[in-house]
Amino acid sequence: MALLNDLAKKKEGLVNGHRLCPGCTHSVIMRQALAAADTDKYDIVIAAATGCFEVSTGLYPYTSWNVPWIHSAFENAASTIAGVEAMYKVWKKKGKTNKDIRFIAVASDGGTYDIGLQALSGAIERGHQFLYICNDNNAYQNTGNQRSSATPFGASTTTSPNGTIIQGKTQPKKDIMSVLEGHHMQYIAQASPSNWRDLMDKVKKALDVNGPTYINVIEPCTTGWGFPAHKAIEIAQLAVDTCVWPLYEVVEGKVVINYKPKNKLPVEEYLKPQKRFAHLFKKGNEHLIEEYQKQVDKHWEWLLKREESGISY
Amino acid sequence: MAEKLLDWNEVLIGATIKDPGNSRSYETGSWRVERPVWNPDECIQCMFCWVYCPDSSILVDENGKMTGIDYDHCKGCGICVEQCPKKSKALTMLLEADAKGKSEEEIRKEAFSK
Numbered sequence: 283m284a285l286l287n288d289l290a291k292k293k294e295g296l297v298n299g300h301r302l303c304p305g306c307t308h309s310v311i312m313r314q315a316l317a318a319a320d321t322d323k324y325d326i327v328i329a330a331a332t333g334c335f336e337v338s339t340g341l342y343p344y345t346s347w348n349v350p351w352i353h354s355a356f357e358n359a360a361s362t363i364a365g366v367e368a369m370y371k372v373w374k375k376k377g378k379t380n381k382d383i384r385f386i387a388v389a390s391d392g393g394t395y396d397i398g399l400q401a402l403s404g405a406i407e408r409g410h411q412f413l414y415i416c417n418d419n420n421a422y423q424n425t426g427n428q429r430s431s432a433t434p435f436g437a438s439t440t441t442s443p444n445g446t447i448i449q450g451k452t453q454p455k456k457d458i459m460s461v462l463e464g465h466h467m468q469y470i471a472q473a474s475p476s477n478w479r480d481l482m483d484k485v486k487k488a489l490d491v492n493g494p495t496y497i498n499v500i501e502p503c504t505t506g507w508g509f510p511a512h513k514a515i516e517i518a519q520l521a522v523d524t525c526v527w528p529l530y531e532v533v534e535g536k537v538v539i540n541y542k543p544k545n546k547l548p549v550e551e552y553l554k555p556q557k558r559f560a561h562l563f564k565k566g567n568e569h570l571i572e573e574y575q576k577q578v579d580k581h582w583e584w585l586l587k588r589e590e591s592g593i594s595y
Numbered sequence: 596m597a598e599k600l601l602d603w604n605e606v607l608i609g610a611t612i613k614d615p616g617n618s619r620s621y622e623t624g625s626w627r628v629e630r631p632v633w634n635p636d637e638c639i640q641c642m643f644c645w646v647y648c649p650d651s652s653i654l655v656d657e658n659g660k661m662t663g664i665d666y667d668h669c670k671g672c673g674i675c676v677e678q679c680p681k682k683s684k685a686l687t688m689l690l691e692a693d694a695k696g697k698s699e700e701e702i703r704k705e706a707f708s709k
Contacts, residue, residue, distance in 0.1 A: 285659075286641070286642035286643075286645065286646055286659070287640070287642060287658065287659030287660060288659055289646075289659070290642055290645050290653075290655040290659040290660075290661075291655070291657065291658070291659040294651050296651070297616040297618065297619050297651055298618070298619060298623065298650045298651040298652055298665065298668035299618030299619045299620065299621040299622070299623060299668060300618055300623075300650075301621075301623070302649060303670075304626065304627075304649075304670035304671060304672035305649065305670075305672035305673070305674060306649050307649065308649075309649040309650065309651075310646075310647055310648070310649050310674075313646075313648075313649075313651060314646060317646075339618070341618070342610055342612070343601065343612060343617075344612070344617055344618040344620075344621055345612045345614075345615060345616065345617060345618060346616065346618040347615060347616065348615045348616045349615070475647070478646050478647070504672075510673075511672040511673060511674070512672055512673030512674055512676065512677045513677065514649075514672070514674055515647050515674055515677065515678055516677060
């Protein structure tokens with residue numbers, strides 16, 4: 283992996299002037315991903331699903347993208363890129379192009395966990411060569427923080443508000459990684475923008491796979507989660523250190539954990555700075571934090587056991 | 596800023612934009628309340644600010660070294676200051692109101708004297 287100074291010399295794939303909130307990590311993730319792509323060797327084409335990122339970088343007649351970029355609808359980032367990839371393959375066969383092009387689909391959790399799941403599943407099953415990056419900001423942040431199936435347990439959103447009876451979302455977060463594992467893909471990974479080297483390695487690896495690949499990235503949202511803008515990267519780091527967001531990859535069904543925190547922090551460290559979890563710290567709600575911790579521990583232990591056993595598909 | 600809207604027959608099919616990265620002409624720097632101030636003497640060129648900047652607002656020369664901050668686009672989120680390993684010596688925040696009408700040298704003095 284190159285040094286940051288070498289990466290900084292490269293032409294930026296995503297330029298400034300986009301209308302994302304100050305401190306939004308959507309662009310941080312994409313800048314890191316595009317910096318990791320070996321653009322001397324191949325070109326990149328991107329398809330985007332509707333979401334914060336799409337509306338703020340593709341505000342007609344402006345675009346913040348320095349690479350070819352296509353958007354059609356909320357639910358079909360995967361099928362859009364699948365179509366582009368299929369056309370590219372035909373062109374290559376007919377000799378219309380001899381370029382090496384790699385394809386990326388970008389969506390948030392709404393366009394991946396819920397609305398885009400069918401299109402994503404279909405495109406993976408058909409075996410198109412593309413990398414799907416999900417910037418998981420835990421809710422429909424574009425329309426104002428409505429709950430999605432990626433919203434974690436206990437989080438207060440506008441459609442799962444905390445009140446006297448119900449304390450935020452009552453259901454746990456969907457385990458999308460396991461859902462995608464069911465497709466028996468060659469490469470699936472989970473990453474965080476705070477660990478940029480890890481994220482870049484994963485993007486590079488995924489782009490070189492001949493087939494569909496998926497990377498799930500945590501995307502702290504300053505307005506939706508309720509923390510000051512300058513804390514964005516810190517929150518992502520806390521999610522990693524508390525094992526709320528473990529950094530791991532599944533290579534041909536085999537789990538590899540990329541980062542094991544030396545001292546695993548209690549989930550309170552991650553929950554405390556965020557306004558959406560503020561009600562969990564009220565008197566009488568201690569059991570909810572215990573429950574949260576239990577869910578996180580269970581998943582982490584399951585991952586550790588899977589890595590140890592070394593079984594694959 | 597958006598000048599004149601295109602007529603229906605001037606818009607390209609599929610709402611294609613022919614000019615990649617033209618959002619650069621939209622200056623988001625006007626959103627800023629606080630500005631990061633850079634002290635080149637203390638900077639160790641780790642480029643963490645560059646890798647974590649959401650607005651690609653860290654100016655870089657042809658050797659990949661930091662040369663300053665793009666105040667036309669920086670939204671003043673403060674991530675660079677938070678992630679700077681020099682802990683408020685190489686980068687620090689200053690209110691825009693305190694920076695108004697001052698030269699670069701004066702701003703630097705003001706920001707790092709606190």
